[in-house]
Amino acid sequence: MISIKNLHKSFGHINVLKGINIEVAQGEVLVIVGPSGSGKSTVLRCINRLEVPTSGTVIVDGLDIMDKSTDINFVRSEATMVFQHFNLFPHMTVLDNITLGPIKVKKMSKAEAEKLGMGLLSKVGLADKAKNYPDQLSGGQKQRVAIARSLALRPKAILFDEPTSALDPELVGEVLEVMKNLATEGMTMVVVTHEMGFAQEVADRVIFIDEGVVQVDKPPKEFFINPEHPRLKDFLGKVIVHG
Amino acid sequence: MAFNFEPKVMIESVPMLLKGAELTIYLTVGGLFFGFILGAFFGLLKLSRSWIIRKCAGVYIETIRGTPMLVQAMFLYFGLPMALGFRIPAMVAGIIIIAINSGAYIAEIVRGAVQSINPGQMEAGRTIGLNAMQTMRYIIWPQAFRRMVPPLGNQFIISLKDTSLLMIIGVGELLRTGDEIVAVNFRAFEVYLTCGLIYLCMTMSIAKCLRIIEKRLQMRGKA
Ligand SMILES: Nc1ncnc2c1ncn2[C@@H]1O[C@H](COP(=O)(O)OP(=O)(O)OP(=O)(O)O)[C@@H](O)[C@H]1O
Ligand SMILES: [Mg+2]
Numbered sequence: 001m002i003s004i005k006n007l008h009k010s011f012g013h014i015n016v017l018k019g020i021n022i023e024v025a026q027g028e029v030l031v032i033v034g035p036s037g038s039g040k041s042t043v044l045r046c047i048n049r050l051e052v053p054t055s056g057t058v059i060v061d062g063l064d065i066m067d068k069s070t071d072i073n074f075v076r077s078e079a080t081m082v083f084q085h086f087n088l089f090p091h092m093t094v095l096d097n098i099t100l101g102p103i104k105v106k107k108m109s110k111a112e113a114e115k116l117g118m119g120l121l122s123k124v125g126l127a128d129k130a131k132n133y134p135d136q137l138s139g140g141q142k143q144r145v146a147i148a149r150s151l152a153l154r155p156k157a158i159l160f161d162e163p164t165s166a167l168d169p170e171l172v173g174e175v176l177e178v179m180k181n182l183a184t185e186g187m188t189m190v191v192v193t194h195e196m197g198f199a200q201e202v203a204d205r206v207i208f209i210d211e212g213v214v215q216v217d218k219p220p221k222e223f224f225i226n227p228e229h230p231r232l233k234d235f236l237g238k239v240i241v242h243g
Numbered sequence: 244m245a246f247n248f249e250p251k252v253m254i255e256s257v258p259m260l261l262k263g264a265e266l267t268i269y270l271t272v273g274g275l276f277f278g279f280i281l282g283a284f285f286g287l288l289k290l291s292r293s294w295i296i297r298k299c300a301g302v303y304i305e306t307i308r309g310t311p312m313l314v315q316a317m318f319l320y321f322g323l324p325m326a327l328g329f330r331i332p333a334m335v336a337g338i339i340i341i342a343i344n345s346g347a348y349i350a351e352i353v354r355g356a357v358q359s360i361n362p363g364q365m366e367a368g369r370t371i372g373l374n375a376m377q378t379m380r381y382i383i384w385p386q387a388f389r390r391m392v393p394p395l396g397n398q399f400i401i402s403l404k405d406t407s408l409l410m411i412i413g414v415g416e417l418l419r420t421g422d423e424i425v426a427v428n429f430r431a432f433e434v435y436l437t438c439g440l441i442y443l444c445m446t447m448s449i450a451k452c453l454r455i456i457e458k459r460l461q462m463r464g465k466a
Contacts, residue, residue, distance in 0.1 A: 073369075077371060080372070081366075083363060083367065087364060089367070089368075089382055089386075100371065104373055104377055105371065105373060106372075149371065150371070
């Protein structure tokens, strides 16, 4: 589904990614963890070319994102992203936030898009908020709307960049719940998160990125129970202590 | 010589002055209409990724902002005809001057407003598959436009007052009309005072409308 080979990315003369290799199969849930500044967001952003890789190849559903003939807007709608700070469109109602993509990108009729949108809002438990504006929602509700907005594109994969990091602790659960349901339904997901509980429960594989490369790539059982890698041990010690 | 204030002169001059004020409004509205188009265009050029394009927009903005409007008006109306061999009608010249002038300031307003929108909005637009133009049109511009309303209203008032400079090229706007009345009745005190009051009425009305619009915008969902 997503294939990243020897991905390098530098900002100026800072080399952030130094040869990343990741394969994500269809329906798989991949969790990425790593210290702050290790390049987790950059990897995600390279997948749909919000950031242009310096070198390497990234294939999304058979399309090479570096190839000039690839319609990058199409790829983005196929592997769409959910952000830490939601980035909902504040001047539009919740429902309009969700239908914009289907109408403009997927050329769906307004009626059809709204039907789809209402269905997705019910799915994330927010059907009654359709006519509200984003600033009338809590953080957890905003993130659920953002997930519905992504789902409205009927994507092949969703990339989550710390989707619960900006939320008050009591709101984290409702968002993780929605994500768990997606995973159960077979959505391909790449999730950067500090929620180790989620990783243990939902992930098919967990990846530890540090110093610009993938240091560990294992199923969650082995990843957490038996961390041999010294830096991972160190990292896990810190996150688990700090919650 | 004793000065005696004659309120009657003020009242008598009002009908003619209002005719002038009508032209003032046409100049302002016409000038700002084209000024907004120019401003939006050059403001967006200022945000281009290409430094050459940014530079071109910068040259326009700096030139207009760096020279007096009076000089621009005299050059356009009296200077250019020497090279072109014909003179554009004064009213058209007036609208052009207001347009290019307000355009330069509006360009900065547009640039500032667009830049003030969180870059996350552009990314969110792109990640749902919109292209850069669509993201601008449906996501960035509507939000930026709301932020432009107060400074645009301010520019409206400035441009309205600036139209008085156009008397120099013979446009029969409010101040010019007053000037012509004074040439006949020599009552400068009353006539110019009346002009001033009419300008004040107009600018205060604009300010009032602006406050209402701002309130309305605030009520519908914001950031
Ligand atoms: N646009 C940019 N320009 C310059 N440097 C950047 C840019 N984006 C990221 N970086 C740098 O790249 C490095 C990796 O950033 P990235 O955001 O991918 O890390 P991260 O693992 O997601 O960290 P965090 O856990 O804090 O989100 C950081 O040192 C960051 O300063
Ligand atoms: Mg990050």
